[in-house]
Amino acid sequence: MFIQNSTYTNTVGQFMHKVYALMCIGLLTTACTAYFLFAQEQLLIGLLEAPFLMYGLFFAQIGLVIFLASAINRISYVTAAVTFFAYSVLVGITLTPIFLIYTMSSIGVTFGITAGMFGSMALYGYYTNTDLSKLGSILLMGLYGLIIAMLVNLYFQSSQMEYIISFVGVVVFTLLTAYDVQKIKLIASQMEYDPSVDMGERTNKVAILGALTLYLDFLNLFLYLLRFMGKKRR
Numbered sequence: 001m002f003i004q005n006s007t008y009t010n011t012v013g014q015f016m017h018k019v020y021a022l023m024c025i026g027l028l029t030t031a032c033t034a035y036f037l038f039a040q041e042q043l044l045i046g047l048l049e050a051p052f053l054m055y056g057l058f059f060a061q062i063g064l065v066i067f068l069a070s071a072i073n074r075i076s077y078v079t080a081a082v083t084f085f086a087y088s089v090l091v092g093i094t095l096t097p098i099f100l101i102y103t104m105s106s107i108g109v110t111f112g113i114t115a116g117m118f119g120s121m122a123l124y125g126y127y128t129n130t131d132l133s134k135l136g137s138i139l140l141m142g143l144y145g146l147i148i149a150m151l152v153n154l155y156f157q158s159s160q161m162e163y164i165i166s167f168v169g170v171v172v173f174t175l176l177t178a179y180d181v182q183k184i185k186l187i188a189s190q191m192e193y194d195p196s197v198d199m200g201e202r203t204n205k206v207a208i209l210g211a212l213t214l215y216l217d218f219l220n221l222f223l224y225l226l227r228f229m230g231k232k233r234r
Contacts, residue, residue, distance in 0.1 A: 012185060012188045012189055015188040015203060015207060016126065016181075016185060016188065018207045019184060019207050019210040019211050020122075020211075020214070021211075022081075022208060022210075022211035023210075023211040023214045023215045025085075026085065026087075026088040026211060026212075027215060027219070029088040029089060029092065030091045030092040030095065031092065032092070033088070033089050033096075034095045034098075034099065035099070037092070037096045038096050038099040038100075048097065057090050057093055057094050058094055060090055061090045061091060061094070064083055064086060064087040064090070065087065065212070068080060068083045068084065068208070069209065072205050072206075072208075072209055075205075076201070077208070080205050080208045080209075081208060084211065087212070091219065098226065098230075100233070101230070101232055102226060102230035102231060102232055102233065103230075103231045103232075103233055105231070106229060106230045106231035109229065110222060110225050110226045110229045111222060113225060113229070114222040114225055115218075117174060117177075118217070118218050121174055121175075121177040121178040122178070125177065125178035125179065125182040126181050128178070128182070132178060132179045132182045133179075133182075133183070135179050139175055139176050139179060142168065142171075142172040146165060146168060146172065149164075149168075150165060153165065162227065163227070163228070166224045166225075166227040166228055167228075169220065169221075169224035170221065170224045170225055173217050173220045173221040174221060176217050177214070177217045177218075177221070180210075180214060181214070184210040184213065184214075188203075191203055191206065
């Protein structure tokens, strides 16, 4: 049960605002990077003609996430922030091809719907008194299942299986949004009442990790919804 008093609410609320702000800046960085690259025809052609570069960027993204999660206690806030925004730029580069596959209007509509779903689940996760921690293991299994199913479908190339994967992905990341928001809120409350925690540098770094978590929830929810709602270019 969460302790509800004005000081607690204000402190945790400020922390969550910081997390959301960082997440939004990260998403904006990704969107601007993707759109800028899409507008640079020669750069885009060069990128698409270098598949090994795309694979390299993808593995670099994984490396940055692993580095940020594992080294957060050893690095400074500035290093953590730079790593997060470098990751956002790399994601923007690798997402650029969606502008070639789907129309701009359908991308915009899907983004708006994603924002609405994400916002609703974030509010639920923040204000609900229901303990969502029990969902953790179930959602983790769902993520593993998604990864395995996507790898299998790379071989079978089944459109029906792709729709099923997309549906499961939407469900998993919708629930993950509420689960992660509640988890981040709980972490914030624990830091507030722990006198050993530096409420400056440490909380800023934890906010970066929280922003990365919600960034990934939003991004994956958007991509899975786009498979359903995206109108492909002819």
